[in-house]
Amino acid sequence: MAYVHVAHDCFIGNNVILANGVQLGGHVIIDNDVIIGGTTPIHQFCKVGEHAMVGGGFRVVQDVPPYILAAGEPLKFNGLNSIGLRRRGFTPDTRKAIKNAYQFIYNSELNISAAIKKIKSTLDLEIPEIQKIITFVEKSDRGLI
Secondary structure, eight states, X not given: OTTOEEOTTOEEOTTOEEOTTOEEOTTOEEOTTOEEOTTOEEOTTOEXXXXXXXXXXXXXXXXXXXXXXXXXXXXXXXXXXXXHHHHTTOOHHHHHHHHHHHXXXXXXXXXXXXXXXXXXXXXXXXXXXXXXXXXXXXXXXXXXX
């Protein structure tokens, strides 16, 4: 859309919507099927995982995991992108597994490494979306929102 700035060495996946005035710093990675609301700056080296949605006008200074809604100042986990996942054909079982994974990461007393261990020991690792969450979190350089 109008006045979007994409700096050097960025990667933008397929079916991404960058609303008016979005500003990407250098080396930003935006995975497939992401929606970024208007006038949102994204700090250099940040990653936004697939099927995530970031509300308009909020600063992104850490990595945004896949399949979630992110909003607030400072930016934080605001639940799953449930409507987007449903519209894109994710099954109820897959959506429930994703929700359970994020319960361990964001709504428990566990730190990130303990949450990942719990996900690996509790959830069905045959679900590709669970593998993508684990991989994204383990490869995060800037930390998670």
